[in-house]
Amino acid sequence: MRKEILIAIIIGLVMGLFITYGYYHSQQTTEVNQITNIENGKPSDSSSTDQNTGKLTLFSPENESIQADKIVKITGNTSQNSNVIIYINDTPFITQSDETGNFSKEFELKPLANIINVHSIDSTGEVVSVTRTVVVYNQELTLEDQPQIEEEESES
Numbered sequence: 001m002r003k004e005i006l007i008a009i010i011i012g013l014v015m016g017l018f019i020t021y022g023y024y025h026s027q028q029t030t031e032v033n034q035i036t037n038i039e040n041g042k043p044s045d046s047s048s049t050d051q052n053t054g055k056l057t058l059f060s061p062e063n064e065s066i067q068a069d070k071i072v073k074i075t076g077n078t079s080q081n082s083n084v085i086i087y088i089n090d091t092p093f094i095t096q097s098d099e100t101g102n103f104s105k106e107f108e109l110k111p112l113a114n115i116i117n118v119h120s121i122d123s124t125g126e127v128v129s130v131t132r133t134v135v136v137y138n139q140e141l142t143l144e145d146q147p148q149i150e151e152e153e154s155e156s
Contacts, residue, residue, distance in 0.1 A: 055079050056120040056128040063131075068138045070111075075104040078120040078128070087117040109136045 058076040061067075074086060080101045086093045088107055097103040097120070116132040 055122065055126070056118065056130055058118060058130050058132065061116070061132055061134050064133050064135075066135045066137055068136070070108050070136055070138075071106055072109055072114075072116075072134060073104060073106045074116065074118065075102070076118065076130075077101045078103065079122040081123065083121045085119045085121070087115075087119070089114055109134060111136050111138070 056076065056078045058074070060075050061072050076084075078084065078097050078101050080097060080099050082097045082101070084095045084097055084103050086095065086105065086107070089110065093105065093107070095103055095105050112135060114134045114136065116134060117129060118132075119127055119129040121127050
């Protein structure tokens, strides 16, 4: 009976050590990959919203910008003679970049929030996309008068 308990404890310890080593090794591998990506200039987070995604760069509009004018000019650069598909609130518009890769097009936005997705498809079929959010708000942004809370003095 005591031998069986001793063997069970030893087996449990060995399995625990294997699990701990596997967890430690996986964490070290993840950290090495992140450091390698940073050294190579790649973002370590795949959900990064950087302006330059390699083959597609948007110059305007700025992300999360607020403007009074409904007209926005979307300009950017991609591979030469690429097809550029611009979605504004899920409505597609198609244009093409010139010989230098530049593209520019004006659009009328709706009031309040507008989501702009720009997709570039080059001659090899590679698709690169960038997303921007633009808010059209034509009223002056001011702080509303907050009601003053009067403190009541309590008598001690």
